[in-house]
Amino acid sequence: MKQRTIANSVEIVGIGLHKGVPVKMKLEPLDSDMGIVFYRSDKAVSIPLKIENVVDTKMATVIGKDDVVISTIEHLLSAVYAYGIDNLRVVIDNDEVPVLDGSSAGYCMLIEEAGIKELEKSKKAIKIRQDIKIETDDGKRVSLKPSNHIIYDFSINFEHPVIGEQNFRFDYSIEEYKENISKARTFGFLHEVQYLRSIGLAQGGSLENAIVLDQSKVLNPEGLRYSDEFVRHKILDAIGDMALLGYTLVGEYDAHAGSHHLNHLLTKKVYEDKENYEIIDLEKADAEAHVFELAYSRIQA
Structure with a gap:
């Protein structure tokens, strides 16, 4: 299995969620072993x-x-x-990635428009070897544990009549991602949005790019895309945050009330102990590498 980049450059203009100003972003191919690089033009x-x-x-x-x-x-x-891209240059002319509709569906379309190109060097994956957990005193937690699959299991509990307790378990494949995760939008509460705007944030937030709730209901006229759209978006975020590991993750991510901050602490903790993980070359033909190749083959585009 080879490393991947996009076949052609592609660009988009959108609004940043917090500053509310237009942002031009271009995705460009990169060669093997160059990773994901952002560039502020x-x-x-x-x-x-x-x-x-x-x-x-x-x-x-x-x-x-x-x-x-x-x-x-x-x-x-x-x-x-989700598309297994290892090497990519993201050129952006402001300090915030465009929010689009608050989900990642638009980025899936952009990547498909660009196309995917296989490179010469072999692809590597990070295999979780033992349980790794970050937990707070109030019961929030994120964890990684060994598995021969790529799984995201997330639960949330909000004291709100529309949300309440939600759980979603996502066994990775590209088609399942596109259908069940990528369309889930970010969400916020009206009183939080009002506060954020008062301190200069969420200036680009609207019913066009987020689910907004008051104390009892969803304010978006079209309603929800899924009854459990909230927890699905949490998985979308977690997948993006785990990309900071630098490799395709083979293992099970499990969280309750997780956050970007806890995800960051989790990725840091992975690399604190070499017993936590193994970097696998997916071109090797031994039996163990074949298991990882099968796990990753489930997310081929």
């Missing part, structure tokens, strides 16, 4: 997608270098990860 600064370049995780996953940042990268990365 207005600042002439490249920011490789690495755990050590994460600078903020309060409202979104934000990477930065030399006082230059790029925010809200998780939806784009979720789609990039």
